[in-house]
Amino acid sequence: MKCENLRGCIFYNDKMDIESGLGQLYKRKYCEGDKTLCARYIVANEIGKENVPADLYPNMHERAEKILEENRK
Numbered sequence: 634m635k636c637e638n639l640r641g642c643i644f645y646n647d648k649m650d651i652e653s654g655l656g657q658l659y660k661r662k663y664c665e666g667d668k669t670l671c672a673r674y675i676v677a678n679e680i681g682k683e684n685v686p687a688d689l690y691p692n693m694h695e696r697a698e699k700i701l702e703e704n705r706k
């Protein structure tokens with residue numbers, strides 16, 4: 634199922650080179666596959682889209698976890 638944040642996602646729309654191999658892979662795996670595995674989605678879902686750094690890639694799960702930890706303090 635497509636991610637409902639796809640339209641407004643800075644990463645998807647501005648940053649990701651969806652023509653490149655890696656971009657295609659991310660797009661298929663996360664945005665059009667399982668959004669719940671996307672680091673950006675996870676952060677947005679817990680603490681709001683405004684708290685998702687522009688340079689957080691969908692596969693940066695450790696960084697996402699740190700952001701969420703910081704937010705819990």
Ligand code: SF4
Pocket residue numbers: 636637638639640642644645663664665667668671672673674691
């Ligand atoms: S990068 Fe993540 S939050 Fe953005 S559209 Fe893809 S799955 Fe959704």
